[in-house]
Amino acid sequence: MKRSKKTLILGIGNLLQKDDGIGVHVVQYIQKNNINLPENVELLDGGTAGYNLIPYMVDFDKLIIVDALKVQDKPGSIYRFDGKHLIAKSPNVSLHEMGIAEVLRVLQIQGSNPDVEVIGIVPEDINSLDVTPSPLVAESIPKVVNLILDSVTAC
Numbered sequence: 001m002k003r004s005k006k007t008l009i010l011g012i013g014n015l016l017q018k019d020d021g022i023g024v025h026v027v028q029y030i031q032k033n034n035i036n037l038p039e040n041v042e043l044l045d046g047g048t049a050g051y052n053l054i055p056y057m058v059d060f061d062k063l064i065i066v067d068a069l070k071v072q073d074k075p076g077s078i079y080r081f082d083g084k085h086l087i088a089k090s091p092n093v094s095l096h097e098m099g100i101a102e103v104l105r106v107l108q109i110q111g112s113n114p115d116v117e118v119i120g121i122v123p124e125d126i127n128s129l130d131v132t133p134s135p136l137v138a139e140s141i142p143k144v145v146n147l148i149l150d151s152v153t154a155c
Contacts, residue, residue, distance in 0.1 A: 014048050054106055
């Protein structure tokens with residue numbers, strides 16, 4: 001029997017800066033709505049912890065990272081890509097000031113090499129002090145959750 005990949009859904013962002021906290025809002029949505037996840041899947045509100053996240057990430061076979069993705073597109077647009085693009089540090093992609101890319105590099109150096117899937121949501125406003133995401137960004141949350149569910153049930 002094939003062992004299911006131990007998976008971490010990691011929501012990143014600053015809840016106090018409106019859409020910047022979208023990754024955390026996705027994790028909270030899953031928790032508040034009691035969405036059933038497979039036993040091999042865990043949730044983590046990573047906030048803005050950066051390097052402090054490393055001890056929480058090392059034991060997983062797969063990471064699903066959800067964060068605001070600063071690209072020129074309509075707010076609420078969803079991007080899904082392999083985390084290798086972050087580690088390559090593409091200049092066209094900015095995921096939370098690339099802090100998570102450095103965290104992934106440290107994981108590699110330490111010998112931990114999980115599969116990494118990134119789900120980025122285009123923010124509308126990351127500068128206002130507000131704990132509520134913009135309407136277009138908030139509308140993307142259930143769609144992102146469905147992408148996550150598709151991914152974790154395929155493991």
